[in-house]
Amino acid sequence: MTGWHASDDLVTRYGDGSLPEPDAWSLEKHLETCGRCATRVSRAVRETAAGAALAEIREAVLAAAPALPTTASPTPTRPRPRARPLALPSPGPRLAHLLWAAGPAVRGAWLPAVLLVACGAVALAYGADVTGVRPLLLAVAPVVPVAGVALSYGAHADPLHEIAASTPSAGLRLVLTRTAAVxxxxxxxxxxxxxxxxxxxxxxxxxxLLPGLALTLASLALAGFVGVRAATAVTGGGWLCAVLAPVLAAPGGRLTARLAEQLQYCLDGAPAQGGWAAAAVLSAALLAARRPAYDHLEQR
Incomplete structure (x- = not known):
């Protein structure tokens, strides 16, 4: 149940078939969790010619198969291409809704990439006997969630992005759901x-962990200004430059040893971790303050 309810004009236009497709999808998404609006829409559809036709079809089906249960009356829908049948809310679809919201965050090429990074580090350390694998892993790990956020939201990553963006569940809620999955x-x-x-x-x-969380929240906060992909490029690229540039610019060999020293400065100790915690809190506060900006994220 949400605080938003469909207006009478929206319900009427849905019933007579004049509501545009994106608005109809948005309304149907809302009906999955709002029994009050589902009842109003059902009543509006039954009053149309399509509702009468659906009622006749239902009676014919029940007459041909009397053994079917007749206690529950299905919610009629107007015949529209690619439209989903309306349904009253039930606990069953909750997991499916969560998986749909997670979207590309738990499928596609990103998940195998994370597995490749994790398993590759262990294979290099033990299979190839490479020293200094942990510094390399710690240098890359904070940007992995940032990259996952960039690859899980937007038309470039999700073929259903336009439909998802038109639903009441879109905006910051959908971004945070996919970030949590990442x-x-x-x-x-x-x-x-x-x-x-x-x-x-x-x-x-x-x-x-704290740097990764802070960079992820900073990416989301910056996304409200410049979009998800640009924001993740700035934060992820900034981290890699800050960690790797001093190492590559230093004279002499033993890059992994110098990288470990740089990571000790950036990650180890109470001052460094406290700074990352403060950055995470500030980013979360900016994210909350800029919440309305995410209603039109990646639609510009």
Whole structure:
């Protein structure tokens, strides 16, 4: 149940078939969780010619198959191409709705990429006997969730983006749902990989968690101004430049040793972690303050 309800004009236009397709999809999404509006729409459809035709078809079907249960009256829908049947809310579809909302965050090429990073780090450390794998993993890990957010929201990633963006569940709620799915996959995999590889004088395996969260929230906050892809490019690219540029510019060899030293400065200790925590809180506050901007995200 939401605080928004369909207006009488919206219900009437849906019933007579004059409501545009995106608005109709948005209304049908709302009806999945609002029994009050579902009843109003059902009544409006029954009063149209299509409703009368559907009632006749239903009577004919019930007459031909008397064994079918007749206690529940289905909610009629107007015949529209690609329209989904209306249904009153029920606990069953909740998991399906959650998986739909997660979208590209749990499918496509991103999930195999995270597995490749995690498993590749362990394989390099033990199969190829490469030293200094943990510093490399810690340098890449904070930008993995950022990249996942960029690849999970927008028309470039989701073929149903236009439909999803027109529903009441779109905007910041959908962005946060997909971000949570990205974090739920990447955090355990990358942290476990960090625990399995040798330390090589690098920070602990969980030292990247606060920076990863702060960079992700900063990307979402910046997305309200410049869009998701540009925001993730700025934050992810900024992190990689800040960590790798001093290492590459320093003279001499032993890049992984210098990278471990740089990561100690960026990730290890109370001052560094406290700074990342403060950045995460500030980004979350900006995200909340800019919430209306996400209603039209990736639609410009």
């Amino acid at each position: 974090l739920a996959v990447s955090v355990p995999l990358l942290t476990l990989a960090g625990l399995l590889v040798p330390s090589a004088n690098a920070p602990g395996a969980a030292a990247w």
